Amino acid sequence: MSWGRFSSAALVMKVMSLQFSQASAQASRRLRCVMQHVSSSTSANGQSDTAITLLQPVVTHNPKALAQGSPFPPLTPGVLRLYNMRFCPFAQRTKLVLEHKKIPHETVNVNLKYKPDWFLKLSSLGLVPVLQLDDLVIPESTATCDWLDDTFPGQTRLTPSGNLRRAWDRVLLENVGKISDAFYALRRKEDLKDKILDKLEKRLLWYENILSDRGSPYFGGNQPAMIDFLLWPHFERLPALTVLTSNPRITPDSQHLPWLATWMEAMLQLPAVKATLQDTNAHAHFFASFGTGTPNYDYGLDE
Template sequence: MRISTFSSQELIMKVMTLQFPQASALASRRLRCFMQHVSSSSSANGQTESNITLLTPVVTYDPKTLAQGSPFPPTTPGVLRLYNMRFCPFAQRTKLVLEHKKIPHETINVNLKYKPDWFLKLSPLGLVPVLQLDDLVLPESTATCDWLDDTFPGQTRLTPSDSLRRAWDRVLLENVGKISDTFYALRRKADLKDKILDKLEKRLRWFETILSDREGPYFGGNQPAMIDFLLWPHFERLPALTLLTSNSRITPDPHHLPRLAAWMEIMLQLPAVKAVLQNTNAHAHFFASFGTGSPDYDFGLEE
């Protein structure tokens, strides 16, 4: 059994400095509960104050989504769990960091239209991702990714040490959501297609300029950084939107956006991206099913 060990003292100090301005009071209470859990003289695993063990899960759950009425899948002390939805770009961020850092974890996929009652107790807003480890319950993609990077730095931290670079990464993160808005705007407002595509092209050119100013093929430089994994899920879905709309203006190509096109190609070669990737047809199918009001969360899974 593979075990990852990390310092509880460093974890406590970092968690205490995190700020989640949009977090609910319940989420804040759960964070405090986790800090108490980490700082206690013994954990649920019987570990000492200085260490918490993270165990490799020995149970593999069915990848199909759990919906309303399904029983709660029992947790195992010391096993990190991700509550996920296979086609959610935000949950994919957390999954990418888990895979890239090779952090032992198990995944529970949740039906987000017909949510189980036990999931709503863990995530009152009904959103994924959510991480759970014993008494820890932590929601939101950026919060979970930051916590994973702080807790399991590995050989190289994904978050840059330079404060200005971190600030600019935040700017990129704030703007990538506008790309995702295009997915739904094009389907809801077909009569405004040209204006929507003009805005999308402008945003993509902006990302192209930022990437051109950075050293290396990644937004993180010569190696992928946290910002690459936070941005990737939104770009991964662009070819599916191209397929659905038959419009080549959507996906970056080597002639018009060469740096972005090269970045997308090199991201596709990362083991973490390969492990989590949904192909273009799968994304297109999910978008189409979402538009009908019956999202096909389990598309592509064997019966």
């Protein structure tokens, strides 16, 4: 290599080094700026996640679903609010965690066909659940449940500490939607009824085998864990599907799916499940009304 070439290469390396140093310094300044913003935002909010304390609600809201044109129910500072729909399995997940952990909260039910404008401002997707605490708004079932578990751990966290168990719980959660799909598929595709039921049976057997391998009364072990509360709403609705299809294969029983049947019986004894449970006839009626295009969100409520 000639001296000229070496000198040119050295110059290029020096320029690159200078550019890298400048970029690094700029990145550091940006990071400090972001951290200062986060710090100031936390201070402006007045409390960190771990410092949140809740007040007991003193107002009992009308349990009927609020529809388009209804006024926004005023917030009480310090009171956690759940925007809910009584027959939504995803909102029920959040309600289960709230009840199990005995977290003070109020519930506002929403008409998801004719959504109030104020609800669409809170949730641009127009979906429940949504949690609101003063200026804090959190949508989506798993996000709200994780936030509740992190912020209000109580005596026992519901989320497992083991990486492998958490990963497999995620697999269980990702597949439970295939059970719910059967409800709507059977309403739309009567000609494929047997095929849909066969797929549902295979999915239930998959859960049966996993629970059997775990060898515990709950998917979470000897005590219910987050995965149990995330799965339960979909299984709670299986008896209603049995009623609608007149097919006993759907609901787990002690002869064909003994582990799932025992798990369902154990879940039904939990106070949180009792507090959020809709009976089989109510679920069946709601699904039937949903199929007609006029879902009855207030079924079972006194006039």
